[in-house]
Amino acid sequence: MTFASLGLIEPLLRALEALGYQTPTPIQAKAIPPVLEGRDLMAAAQTGTGKTAGFALPLLQRLTMEGPKVAANSVRALVLVPTRELAEQVHEAIRQYAEHLPLATYAVYGGVSINPQMMKLRRGVDVLVATPGRLLDLHRQNAVKFSQVQTLILDEADRMLDLGFSEELRDIYAALPKRRQTLLFSATFSDSIRALAGQMLDNPLSIEVSPRNVAASSVKQWVVTVDKKRKSELFIHLLKKQRWSQVLVFAKTRVGVDQLVDRLQGLSINADGIHGDKPQATRQRALDRFKAGEVQILVATDVAARGLDIDDLPAVVNLDLPIVAEDYVHRIGRTGRAGQTGEAISLVCADEVELLSAIEVLTRQTLQRREEPDFIPEHRVPTTDASGQILKKPKKPKKPKTSGGAKRNLGKWVDSGEAAADAPAAKPVRKVPAFNTGPRKRKP
Secondary structure (H helix, E strand, C coil): CCCHHHCCCHHHHHHHHHHCCCCCCHHHHHHHHHHHCCCCEEEECCCCCCHHHHHHHHHHHHHHHCCCCCCCCEEEEEEECCCHHHHHHHHHHHHHHCCCCCCCEEEECCCCCCHHHHHHHCCCEEEEEECHHHHHHHHHCCCCECCCCCEEEEECHHHHCCHHHHHHHHHHHHHCCCCCEEEEEECCCCHHHHHHHHHHCCCCEEEECCCCCCCCCCEEEEEEECCHHHHHHHHHHHHHHHCCCCEEEECCCHHHHHHHHHHHHHCCCCEEEECCCCCHHHHHHHHHHHHCCCCCEEEECHHHCCCCCCCCCCEEEECCCCCCHHHHHHHHCCCCCCCCCEEEEEEECHHHHHHHHHHHHHHCCCCEEECCHHHCCCCCCCCECCCCCECCCCCCCCCCCCCCCCCEEECCEEECCCCCCCCCCCCCCCCCCCCCCCCCCCCC
């Protein structure tokens, strides 16, 4: 099969040839024809399999072949994404595909000044990639109008339909034309999200090109158990042992990101971090430097979990497991992309056993466990499997008692035949009066 056999026009084929695209991926082969026909679509495929081209190529062709010229402050197609980084990446891909087409494309997101975005939208934009919050800000200020919108695309649809975005999406839907094409693309769809999406789409076609919620087989996954306080130390040990050329590390909190970056930089390791508290320009600069190979370790919260395309990334490390199991699939999908192989290593402590179990149930596989001899945890991580069973936590071995009348300090008590010479005299036990459960008497 070729891209030409899917019915794409010559300017798109020329752009794909320049980008080195030779044959369609399975998701592209299945998605492009129905999108060209104007069908609503729900498409699920593993991360790194070319979903962006799957919706962008037929979208650009339809906009070129159909419809009136875009009016001032208007858009003809909306692509909604959950993060600023993904907005930049998706827009860059669309811009490259549209290289030889008479279409205007643009991306808007928060964290940067809104005024240049308002100026850019004055002439109208054929394809606008946006995060929901900034799009609503622009719409409420009449900087963008939705009357010409003919296609709505939700990229990473599971996150877009999450409760965190539900209010913004509801307001956007209310302002959109009732007649439009709607496309939902994601690596993961929960049953509840599928039900919700079914209410939004008109007789949608549902396609899946791989098992649901499963990471690509090109990613080797394993777990190292460790005590929580030694995770950073273990990561540095693995970095030296495995000799990774580059690693993307996911931490749960912004503080965790900053702490690991500071520790790595203190060891003269070239590291940078991105999270929601950093200005967008700083985040984008760190990501660009990582993609260019100028930074060895990029530490991030889940703002980097979805959609980011990093060439030949050998490893992803979960310093902390994600709260939402589906995010695990997206995180590890940053490696092993476009036919390459990669590793995904999770550093798991006893507190995270339920998160680990949820991931194994979702992905339908029991993750291989390994132990590093110098990092065997004191608080053992219970055994889990893909059935969701968590075996009872093994008891911590008791320390042997010492002989010879040695004393064990148990709070204010001293376990010995005699009180220790340096122990304070025990205070007499004060009797606690019984509680009066009857009605309280008021003072006169």
